[in-house]
Amino acid sequence: MIKTFFAMVLALIFLSCKENTPPEPPPYVRSIELEALDASCTEAWLKVTLTHTTTDSILLTRDGQRVQTLRLTTTDSLLIDEGLLPRRSYTYKAYRFTGTTVTDSSQTVQVTTMDTTSHNFTWQIDTLGDGSSSVLYDVAIINDTLAYAVGEIWKKDSNGNWINPPYNIAKWNGQQWELMRRLYDCRLYFPNCGPNYYLYTPIRSIFAFGPNDIWMAAGTAQHWDGVRWTEHAGILGVGDANKIWG
Known part of the structure; x- marks a missing residue:
């Protein structure tokens, strides 16, 4: 009986001395x-x-x-x-x-940080026209193989005579310039303006949304849709368009 009582006392002592395991701390959350x-x-x-x-x-x-x-x-x-x-x-x-x-x-x-773009440009000077009163008023750069410059470009024929009417468009294909000419239909403004319906005027402005969506101020407002040019009467009566933007 004494031995049994002694064992129970020892068990109580061990149980009372056992430490409780502390709880895990919560995970650290940055503020x-x-x-x-x-x-x-x-x-x-x-x-x-x-x-x-x-x-x-x-x-x-x-x-x-x-x-x-x-x-x-x-x-x-x-x-x-x-x-x-x-x-x-x-x-x-x-x-x-x-x-x-x-x-x-x-x-x-x-x-x-990002790198800067290269500033090593190579400039090439092209001459459009043979002089006289040739002038460029505007340019539309669509990409590196398609650009347009507009104005009034005078050229001489093989005999040295001035070609009249002059050109009013220069088209860049990435390699060289092609001179072109756009006339406007005066009947959009004056139905009885004949007998020569298509007249020349310097092109003052050009604006391109893309290669198949180009607008020019050439007497009338002219639009290229990738297939053909279409004319639109801009200012009725006496007047002209000098600038296009979008």
Whole structure:
């Protein structure tokens, strides 16, 4: 009986001395996040996000150096860092301060600025026309193999005489210029303007939405749809169109 009582006492002692296992701490959740949104050659766009609004100060660093300090009145804000170098990587981090004490920080994010385009241009000078009062008023560049220049371009024939009427369109195909001429139908304005219905005028303006959608101011408003030119009466009576935009 004594032995049994002694064993029960020992069991109670061991049970009373056993420590409780502490609960697992909750996973750490940052109260400040930093996200890289975009970058140009000399600027970086970042977004800082807080879990809740605060009066704390926010410090943004680039490669460990202070960039800016701010206070947020909302839970997120766009930050722009300027004066960067092209084609270079930067590391950013945001800190949250209460007074002078760091209370939290974001993860680091990396931003790589874009490279600049090449400035090694090769200029080629072309001469359109043989002189006289040749002039270009406007140009429409559609791509590197299609461009139009318009105006009044005088050329001489094989005998040295001036070709009249002159050309008013120069078309570039990526290799060379082709001189062209567009006339306008005066009957759109004056039904009895004959006997020569198609008259010449310098082309003052050209605007291209694409290779098959081109507008010109050539006496009338003329439109190229990829198949044919169509004329539209713009200003009725005495007048002319000098500029087209869209």
